[in-house]
Amino acid sequence: MHTIRIVLIVTIFSAVLGLAADRRATSFAQSSSPFAAKYLMAFDACDTSRGANFCRNPRRDTVYLARSNDGRTWSPVPGVDPFPGNVPDLVRRGNTLYVYYLTFDRTLTIPEVLNVRRYDMASGALIGESRATIEHSDGTQQAIVDPSPTIDEQGRIVLFVLVHDGGNPGSCPAGVSSCAKVFLSATEVAGSDGTRFVVDPGARFEITLSSDESATDPDIFKGADGYLLYIFKGSDNNVLAASSGSLRGTFALIPGLPGGVLATGEGGIQSGHYDQATGQYWLYVHTRPPGPGDIAIIRRAVHDAVNTPVPAGAFETVIAGATFPGLRASFTVESPGFTVNEVVAAVDIKPQSCPNPINTRSRGVLPVAILGASDFVVTGVVLTSVRLEGVAPERVALEDVAAPYRLLTGKTGQTDCATAGPDGFLDLSLKFDQSAVIRAAEARLGPLRDGQVVTLRVTGTMADGGSLVGEDVVVILTK
Ligand SMILES: [Ca+2]
Ligand SMILES: [Ca+2]
Numbered sequence: 246m247h248t249i250r251i252v253l254i255v256t257i258f259s260a261v262l263g264l265a266a267d268r269r270a271t272s273f274a275q276s277s278s279p280f281a282a283k284y285l286m287a288f289d290a291c292d293t294s295r296g297a298n299f300c301r302n303p304r305r306d307t308v309y310l311a312r313s314n315d316g317r318t319w320s321p322v323p324g325v326d327p328f329p330g331n332v333p334d335l336v337r338r339g340n341t342l343y344v345y346y347l348t349f350d351r352t353l354t355i356p357e358v359l360n361v362r363r364y365d366m367a368s369g370a371l372i373g374e375s376r377a378t379i380e381h382s383d384g385t386q387q388a389i390v391d392p393s394p395t396i397d398e399q400g401r402i403v404l405f406v407l408v409h410d411g412g413n414p415g416s417c418p419a420g421v422s423s424c425a426k427v428f429l430s431a432t433e434v435a436g437s438d439g440t441r442f443v444v445d446p447g448a449r450f451e452i453t454l455s456s457d458e459s460a461t462d463p464d465i466f467k468g469a470d471g472y473l474l475y476i477f478k479g480s481d482n483n484v485l486a487a488s489s490g491s492l493r494g495t496f497a498l499i500p501g502l503p504g505g506v507l508a509t510g511e512g513g514i515q516s517g518h519y520d521q522a523t524g525q526y527w528l529y530v531h532t533r534p535p536g537p538g539d540i541a542i543i544r545r546a547v548h549d550a551v552n553t554p555v556p557a558g559a560f561e562t563v564i565a566g567a568t569f570p571g572l573r574a575s576f577t578v579e580s581p582g583f584t585v586n587e588v589v590a591a592v593d594i595k596p597q598s599c600p601n602p603i604n605t606r607s608r609g610v611l612p613v614a615i616l617g618a619s620d621f622v623v624t625g626v627v628l629t630s631v632r633l634e635g636v637a638p639e640r641v642a643l644e645d646v647a648a649p650y651r652l653l654t655g656k657t658g659q660t661d662c663a664t665a666g667p668d669g670f671l672d673l674s675l676k677f678d679q680s681a682v683i684r685a686a687e688a689r690l691g692p693l694r695d696g697q698v699v700t701l702r703v704t705g706t707m708a709d710g711g712s713l714v715g716e717d718v719v720v721i722l723t724k
Contacts, residue, residue, distance in 0.1 A: 336396060430449050499552050542565040601718065634685035638676055
């Protein structure tokens with residue numbers, strides 16, 4: 246009874262907005278999304294009871310997806326079946342979750358194969374499963390392992406990977422006393438929906454190893470200031486931390502950390518996260534505690550900074566075969582890949598105007614659009630959740646008013662915007678009380694000056710449980 250009433254109310258609401266029937270359906274399935282949680286994780290697991298060496302072969306690994314609202318308590322994503330693969334990592338863009346992982350094809354010279362699965366965030370349905378390729382600009386293929394995806398300022402997926410140069414990808418070739426390991430980034434080819442990548446110029450990180458050392462498993466994420474790249478130094482079970490001001494810059498080990506070591510002896514195939522709300526960092530690792538078998542557990546440390554080592558006591562177990570639903574005590578759980586369930590949407594303040602002047606003395610309405618795209622249907626946004634600098638809109642309509650500008654985030658200049666009009670994708674067209682927005686912006690930034698360029702922030706939630714963020718630049722006029 247309760248469910249029926251909710252559906253009716255939403256249907257009426259949608260009808261008021263003039264939604265087509267198919268769009269209404271798209272938006273309603275989302276309330277029961279299996280991915281409805283703040284955080285998502287992919288990890289691999291293997292049942293060690295199947296033989297002493299069974300799980301030493303990564304071809305035996307199975308990828309599981311998990312969800313959490315606090316980063317600490319994790320449960321399986323319901324209805325999403327585990328699948329063969331290892332070293333998974335994942336990222337959300339628009340309405341889609343992309344899960345990258347490796348499989349093995351022993352008929353190939355280099356057997357590691359990069360794959361991507363795409364899930365519809367609203368329904369949980371698997372909408373695509375395919376190989377993904379990384380090539381150079383001249384078309385030659387680049388063999389890699391250990392993909393870590395992120396989204397760049399233009400909304401493209403960027404994979405950080407370890408170059409596979411033959412042999413054991415994380416170590417020096419046999420008989421060589423010292424070698425360099427290279428970590429690259431590669432950017433999604435437009436229109437390939439996360440399946441084709443071209444290597445970015447230069448290396449993101451290089452490390453020189455001796456014959457008994459290994460380095461693998463890059464993890465890229467955005468920190469408080471710039472980007473962080475974690476590397477697993479498997480030979481001593483350490484996590485190394487490097488940073489760069491830009492995503493495609495040269496990452497350097499963080500100077501405050503002795504030898505760049507963030508966590509000593511804790512294990513790896515790590516994932517990092519910067520939590521904006523608390524200003525703290527989260528570090529997930531898998532660890533093999535002393536005991537029978539070769540069983541790893543996934544642990545998390547919450548820590549204040551990345552330029553001081555994480556104390557051993559900061560880690561606590563968050564996923565273990567013994568307690569995770571669907572697994573058993575004989576399962577080893579490894580390779581945590583973490584992401585925030587967040588959509589970065591294109592926002593256009595004063596659609597079809599660029600720059601976007603705002604006169605603090607004028608009263609009235611400020612038009613703002615959250616822009617739809619081929620991979621982002623705006624009817625999935627919870628309309629009552631949308632805020633600009635914390636201010637709710639006075640009116641909301643669905644109409645095609647503008648096209649996304651290629652920078653979604655990192656807008657700093659007054660011309661980081663565009664004037665393009667309708668593009669065939671419906672937008673959320675919002676009208677705000679301009680003076681309320683200005684008061685809210687001044688509460689965050691202090692008094693606004695004439696000519697000041699300010700980036701205003703949009704927040705909201707998706708009906709599928711994700712959060713929504715976006716931004717646009719305005720020029721303040723006070724005269
Ligand atoms: Ca504009
Ligand atoms: Ca549009």
